[in-house]
Amino acid sequence: MILDTLATLSSAEQFFETLRVPFEQPVVNVSRLHILKRFREVLRSTNLDGLAEYEVEAVCRAALIEAYEDFAEGRGAKTFKVFKDAHPGFVSLNEIRPLAAR
Numbered sequence: 001m002i003l004d005t006l007a008t009l010s011s012a013e014q015f016f017e018t019l020r021v022p023f024e025q026p027v028v029n030v031s032r033l034h035i036l037k038r039f040r041e042v043l044r045s046t047n048l049d050g051l052a053e054y055e056v057e058a059v060c061r062a063a064l065i066e067a068y069e070d071f072a073e074g075r076g077a078k079t080f081k082v083f084k085d086a087h088p089g090f091v092s093l094n095e096i097r098p099l100a101a102r
Contacts, residue, residue, distance in 0.1 A: 002057040003048075012036055016068075019061045023068060031071040038067035 002018075009015055012032035016023045028035065042063035048056050 001053060002060055006060065015039070015064060019057070019064050021061060021064050021068065024072065027068070027072045035064075035067045035071050038070060039064050042066055 005018060006015065009018060012028050012035060013023075015021075015036065016028070043060065046059055046063065048059060051059065
């Protein structure tokens, strides 16, 4: 079963290769743990009960694509608590809007 196979993998690249999802190495190098955590979150929010094996694999593939694209396109927020709590009250550059011309 695909879920059993995924449970044995030890690198982000192995997930991409196993699920046949194309990826750019620089994106994975920077965000591998965040991508895998988001992948797990998406899978946990999906009911896989009663699905055929090929359907479970398709759902896993779609979840990895969704997680990867969030970070490849710069939409993904850091998923770990340490990043969320690192700078309370801190505003990132992405959240700053340019000042209106006077």
